[in-house]
Amino acid sequence: MIAEVGLAALWLATALAILQLVAGVLGLKTSDARMAAFSTYARQAAVVQAFLAVLSFGLLLWAFAITDLSIKLVATNSHSMKPLIYKLTGTWGNHEGSMLLWVAVLALSGGLLAGLERRLQERTMSATLAVQGFVALGFYAFLLLSSNPFERLPIPAFEGSGLNPLLQDIGLAIHPPTLYVGYVGLSVAFSLAMGALTTKQVTPDFAKVMRPWVLFAWVFLTLGITAGSYWAYYELGWGGWWFWDPVENASLMPWLAATALLHSVSVLAARDALRTWTIMLGVLAFSMSMLGTFLVRSGVLTSVHAFAVDPERGTFILVLLGLYIGGSLAIFAVRASSIAEGKRFSATSREGALVFNNVMLSAILAIVLLGTLYPLLTEAFDVRVSVGPPYFNPAGAIFAVPMFLVMAVGPLLRWKNDKPARIKVELVLIASILIGAVVLIAVLGDYSVLAVLGLALSVALGAAAFLPLRGRKIGRTPLSTWGMIMAHLGVAVSLFGMASESAFTQERLAAVAPGTTEEIAGWTVTLDSVDPVAGPNWTAIEARLSASRNGGEAISLTPQARNFWAPSQATSESALITRWDGQLYAVIGDTAGIDAEGNQRWQLRIWWKPFVTFIWYGGLLISLGGILAIIGRVRVDLRRRRAVQLGNERRADQAALEETASPPKAEPEPV
């Protein structure tokens, strides 16, 4: 029954998406009162649809929890012996389940927008909901027609075939859902942008409605990328935290676009400038979300040829992609001329700095897009090329370095027009920190240019992040300003971690017998013993290491080399010791022959990675900054709304009093 109810809920949600689309479009015709009445259905359709789509996902979750092997998806992706937590997270560890999660989040955010948002002009809201319904409809069709998660097996399977062991990790529990919330939150920004473009209401008020959604999506994208990076770092067993892998790039591209959009929408809200930019970036951000979904979900990454052999799903998403991106660009082309660019500003103003960095972010996005898609393109013509760190790092840095420099100074500038001479103390301070750091690092050792630049920039950015507080009363600084400071500090912290890891990491690979001691970066690591251990669905070789730093107390480490049996696969479980200034990372590998005394030797890999944790602390700080900004903006907004309401009530009271008493002289109205 579970599967049938889930499927029925999905079909009903699809029907409601159609209603939402039609009602939203009819609601645009305000000239005809009977038609306009339809618009009320759009909101209700969105809310009920959210409930149904979430119910459908909940039922699939339930089917995975009880391992209902009569459902094809459960039988092919789960196993009765798996721990419950991984049965649940396995729900989105496969194509159909993750698409259902995608659609459930899409419907939920549409429902929240329809249910909560009352500030937006009703016509713009109608258009927005119509677009949101249209987007949802495409993805419902994709699920129902080509990736039905509730398909039954004619004969229930005896046992499931299990989940990829790499995915049996708490990282998988967090990473995809947060990323999806981010991806899909951008769909609301997209729908709002399209709605406002349709009704030509690209105003600061519209930007204030859009901003929390963009911030919200951006916070989740940041968290998702941070969690994914840390997961790859400790799970893959080689200590890498970013591979410029197409799947990673697929999550980075929407983040870059969302970062640019976030800054652009703030300028629109505060200064009524950058109207077309904001709309354009709204379209771009969601396009990148969908492109990411296409890359990950179509199988095009494993091999272009595999995609060509079984193109059904990939083609479906590609058509959706073309329809939404093409459609929105067409509306943009038709309507953009009717929207003025907004208020003007000089190059040396806060808007000027934001425009500069938005251009830089877009350029970095273009580089990542090119480097990700180009190998796929040539592969279609049977020419295989690899594009990796040696390409992305320098090509990205061309734009990232000027961006970081402007980022240090931008928040110090005034809106509209400013003179650099006004902030010359700050400029001299930032420049001297930067130059001092470059000289110091270059004297200390022989490091790559990018690492030196990264370290110096991170120190300068870290100091510059706090400069906007100069001349402000700390207690009276708005929460959203603290949000900006936190986020910018987070960028500095993260950059510091990345540069430090790539410049100072020390590696020790050795074949060692139990009882042997290895030295690395002030740590003494002894292999005490190697023993077999067993878990619920794996067996493993577990090494017992004791590590002590500079002769201090020994800490025990137990890295494992695991072998899962359903499906059969080997993974490395790394063991970490975290200190404030870095992480010790240990992995046990295969056997490595016999030593001179006839003892069994094992491959041991140890790294000391100075300040590597700063990469993810920075990611968390960036997210925290986003959360502070949301709280600050919403609080100010609520307070302002209450003030307006109180003012209106008082004015109404006054008017009523005047009517009854009709005094000869009106008192000055209190505000």
Place this chain on the structure above:
Amino acid sequence: MRWLIAFLFAMQAIPALAQDALPPAPYAYKQLDDPALEAKATALMETLRCLRCQSQSINDSDAPMAGDMRHQVRSRILAGEDPEDVRVWLIERYGDYVSYQPEVSSTTWPLFAVPIALILLALLVLFGRLGRRHKNGDA
């Protein structure tokens, strides 16, 4: 306990019997003694693709083939070869696909032309938007 260890080893051997039967090459999991040479080798290995894996460099992979390639790289660096010559040798052997560092060629030129075009485009947009001193007020 002994049977369990034997069983575990048997389990490990099953997936790729043919490849794993031989012990890994000497420098697959062993660093070079000279730190300077090892640093050169690591820098090179980080930019070479493991052909058996999905998106991993040979420096980040447990695949036997990656181990063999690490051995090749380290031995050649130890023999005094220049890292870029080792790269060329590997490209000749395995094709362009093995190197994460694309070279300018008839098939890869857009990778280099586009960033240059982007720089020009960015400058153009910025001058268009910021270069002129706009009069204050609405457009």
